[in-house]
Amino acid sequence: xxxxLRVYTQKIKSAQSTKKITKAMELIxxxxxxxxxxxxxxxxxxxxxxxxxxxAVATYSNEAHPLTVEREQLKRAAIVILTSDRGxxxxxxxxxxxxxxxxxxxxEAEGKEVDHxxxxxxxxxxxxxxxxxxxxxxxxxxxxxxxxxxQEIAAAVLEAYVSEQVDEIHVVYNRFVSMMTQDPTTVxxxxxxxxxxxxxxxxxxxxxxxxxxEPARVLDALLPVYVESRIFNALLQxxxxxxxxxxxxxxxxxxxxxxxxxxxxxxRNNARQAEITTQISEIVGGADALASAx
Amino acid sequence: MALTVSIVSAAEEVxxxxxxxxxxxxxxxxxxxxxxxxxxLAVLAEEGNVRVTDSSGTVHTVEAADGxxxxxxxxxxxxARNAKLT
Numbered sequence: 001x002x003x004x005l006r007v008y009t010q011k012i013k014s015a016q017s018t019k020k021i022t023k024a025m026e027l028i029x030x031x032x033x034x035x036x037x038x039x040x041x042x043x044x045x046x047x048x049x050x051x052x053x054x055x056a057v058a059t060y061s062n063e064a065h066p067l068t069v070e071r072e073q074l075k076r077a078a079i080v081i082l083t084s085d086r087g088x089x090x091x092x093x094x095x096x097x098x099x100x101x102x103x104x105x106x107x108e109a110e111g112k113e114v115d116h117x118x119x120x121x122x123x124x125x126x127x128x129x130x131x132x133x134x135x136x137x138x139x140x141x142x143x144x145x146x147x148x149x150x151q152e153i154a155a156a157v158l159e160a161y162v163s164e165q166v167d168e169i170h171v172v173y174n175r176f177v178s179m180m181t182q183d184p185t186t187v188x189x190x191x192x193x194x195x196x197x198x199x200x201x202x203x204x205x206x207x208x209x210x211x212x213x214e215p216a217r218v219l220d221a222l223l224p225v226y227v228e229s230r231i232f233n234a235l236l237q238x239x240x241x242x243x244x245x246x247x248x249x250x251x252x253x254x255x256x257x258x259x260x261x262x263x264x265x266x267x268r269n270n271a272r273q274a275e276i277t278t279q280i281s282e283i284v285g286g287a288d289a290l291a292s293a294x
Numbered sequence: 295m296a297l298t299v300s301i302v303s304a305a306e307e308v309x310x311x312x313x314x315x316x317x318x319x320x321x322x323x324x325x326x327x328x329x330x331x332x333x334x335l336a337v338l339a340e341e342g343n344v345r346v347t348d349s350s351g352t353v354h355t356v357e358a359a360d361g362x363x364x365x366x367x368x369x370x371x372x373x374a375r376n377a378k379l380t
Contacts, residue, residue, distance in 0.1 A: 147304035
């Protein structure tokens with residue numbers, strides 16, 4: 001077998017084994033998306049009930065709460081960046097980091113200093129490599145986020161907000177839109193804007209609630225939990241989006257491997273034919289030489 | 295028409311169904327809810343159980359603390375960070 005032929009055979013083998021790996025990862029991601037989506041769905045009733053309650057209190061009592069009031073002087077802002085712990089997800093993390101960078105530039109242009117809270121190894125790696133400072137990091141939780149982690153993150157940012165270290169808090173995360181699309185989203189977490197539940201029934205009239213204890217204390221209890229649930233939801237969405245991005249990336253990797261295999265197979269066939277042609281012409285040439293020597 | 299009760303925790307829906315009576319502990323004290331109760335939004339006590347009597351008379355006890363309870367139009371929602379059936 002000629003050298004050229006051997007090189008192509010090797011390349012085909014390597015593309016084939018790569019394809020096996022990416023195919024397996026694609027299937028794993030596909031099954032994990034389902035699980036992640038089930039978790040997102042399971043957490044919905046909680047978020048919906050909370051949103052309803054918060055808007056009820058907000059509507060029927062003109063309570064100004066520290067968490068909902070915009071401060072007059074905005075000097076410092078914090079950005080919470082939600083990335084994944086592992087890569088192999090296409091532009092999933094770089095999109096988020098770019099989005100966060102744009103937000104940072106915008107905030108700095110408005111004269112605010114910016115603090116960062118990082119979630120996921122990818123963001124931490126990015127900041128460490130560039131030797132940029134950040135306040136806090138959470139890693140190893142982005143695949144299966146738990147309410148406890150959301151609580152911890154919420155406690156950390158609320159603490160910073162209440163003690164007036166920062167005047168506003170933004171969250172940048174990948175929203176799960178569909179299997180094919182993940183949307184890098186920025187939301188302002190604090191001061192709170194109460195978002196109406198995105199259900200058709202949101203137009204219904206909220207009843208005139210009796211509050212127990214008084215509305216101000218109910219708000220005190222509700223708002224931090226509401227913040228927590230927003231963070232938890234962002235974590236879950238990001239986890240689902242990550243799996244979807246992985247699946248997409250691995251699918252295109254498998255497709256590319258397929259294309260490589262086809263291309264190299266054609267080249268190998270060419271090389272084989274060229275070799276055979278050479279051999280034939282050598283034999284013919286040799287026979288001719290023998291015949292003319294007689 | 296009985297009460298429609300749903301108990302949800304941060305991670306999932308814990309219990310949902312029809313009930314005739316719900317007893318919970320709020321920061322102000324125990325509250326019992328029967329059908330026709332006025333709309334209430336109450337904060338649950340630091341610790342305590344919620345007892346739900348369903349239409350067949352069985353009492354379900356749910357550990358639900360650190361959350362809130364809302365009642366309107368015979369719909370009871372108990373929302374707690376941690377909630378589990380006991």
